[in-house]
Amino acid sequence: LRNKIEGLDYIFPNDTLEYLAGQFDSNVRDLEGIEKFFLSRNFFSS
Numbered sequence: 001l002r003n004k005i006e007g008l009d010y011i012f013p014n015d016t017l018e019y020l021a022g023q024f025d026s027n028v029r030d031l032e033g034i035e036k037f038f039l040s041r042n043f044f045s046s
Contacts, residue, residue, distance in 0.1 A: 001031050010039060 001017055020034055 001035060004032070004035055005039075008039070012038075 001021055002012075005012055020031065
């Protein structure tokens with residue numbers, strides 16, 4: 001997940017990334033879906 005958002009103009013706190021990864025550790029596609037959800041709504045923009 002960190003690699004996916006690296007270089008984007010968004011800031012995800014480490015504890016947020018760790019929480020999300022812990023919730024969706026069984027399916028990478030779920031993590032990618034969450035990432036797209038946040039980015040599409042401009043959450044965590046710097």
